[in-house]
Amino acid sequence: VRVVGVEEIRAAVPPAVVFDAVRAALVAHAAGNTVVPSPMHLPFPHGDTHVKAGYVADQPHFVVKTASSFRGRNTGSMLLLSATTGAPVAMLADDGLLTAWRTAAAGALITDALTPVDVDEVAVMGTGEQARLQMTWLAQLRKIRLVHVWGRRPEAAALLCEQLRASGLDARPGYESGAACVVTTTAAPDPLPLTALRAALHITGIGTDMPGKGELPPSLFAGALVVTDDHEQCLDHGDFGHAVRAGFVDAQADLPVGTVLDGARRSTRSIADLTGIGATDAAVSGAVWGLLG
């Protein structure tokens, strides 16, 4: 079993490889051509660990991923196993990098697909690493003229604006009237302000990835096209599930993300609820091993 470190991965894997792998995994998952068991969750006094597993049909490998967040620090690793023997092949000691990348890629793909082509202002809510990645990866798929950054702590919003400008994106903190496209990346346990989201033609929600979180006001789901990365997961602990239980949307109303990535424009307002699925972990780790193995 070879152990591959995070710096080797960072140096060798271009975003295009991640985009291709994530897109293929989302399409395969929508078509039922994946194996994705329910994640495991282990709570600890100082943090949480999640275990996800996934397989994309006809790929040579599958993955068992362990991701921890303890005292605000994320760590993780992906164990790649042979789909023909079941034996472990490699451990990608990626420290959570590939999870961050596949989350960024999935968000950027669906945000790009469902946001009208003429929209070039985007708002991001949250100021962490995913807020930055969602914007820089989206900018690889479409032109972004301006990023509005919303965060509870002004200094964190200002820092993210600096980081985005260093990446070549114009960015400014705060926004009042709302933007046509909003990506939410907070760890909020309660819904974000409705005023900031009401004007959005498309919203991608990234942050509600485990029980106890909820970013999007449930009423937003009424009348919107709803897409989910995994129906069961999003119903169980995504914003979609919160909205279903609040009575704003039917439990069968969602479409799989993988069916709307073709970019065909929809006439209606849309919301993408992403909880993160093992199939994208499998596809990305398999692609990385294809480059490095």
Next chain:
Amino acid sequence: VRVVGVEEIRAAVPPAVVFDAVRAALVAHAAGNTVVPSPMHLPFPHGDTHVKAGYVADQPHFVVKTASSFRGRNTGSMLLLSATTGAPVAMLADDGLLTAWRTAAAGALITDALTPVDVDEVAVMGTGEQARLQMTWLAQLRKIRLVHVWGRRPEAAALLCEQLRASGLDARPGYESGAACVVTTTAAPDPLPLTALRAALHITGIGTDMPGKGELPPSLFAGALVVTDDHEQCLDHGDFGHAVRAGFVDAQADLPVGTVLDGARRSTRSIADLTGIGATDAAVSGAVWGLLG
């Protein structure tokens, strides 16, 4: 992340360490002092992979275990993580050895605890590796005068008898009248013959570790003391669950294995249903790392 190979583990870890770790984990699990999420299962065309995780309170590490069985070959590895940082610490590339050992230890401990002291003939049903280990590990806890080996294939039963004799245990194939103590280790999808089990004062069932298996005739559970290694797992896919659904025993009738390991004799017939729990994986891998890390 250090990778420890199977030969290093085999050479360094005495059975007493495994017995102590497994006993402590079973007692902790019975007392509610563990974290054991529901296992994950991935089906493949040529095999199955299970992922189990576990943590025993106040231990420095927890474990995420991946165990595969493809075309009859078992492989596996245990990832040990820090319970204070969540970061991966070591990968025990044990190829399933520690799973085999902890299963043998758990079975031997409960078989010894619930079988009357004067019983020195044991029957084992099944002829695989666990059949052998259940007998040799049990022999470390109590005197075994004779092992009866039941298997569908006579040549496999004869081979196991040879192996047991090589380990210093008298063994003979077949048995007609049944034994007072029976350990079942088959992968049977349907119940074993009732005649072989009806006379048993104690039965330990090892083989029903996933959905689609069922070793013990459900009627055996009527009136027996039932102990389970994990209430939810055994109810979901153990022989206990099959018997509950067949109406022979109440869904709340079981006691945790960890509460009866003290060896206090019970007046009644007993059945132990073991599905294998992540807490024992955590304890054993932690103990191994304590020796080798």
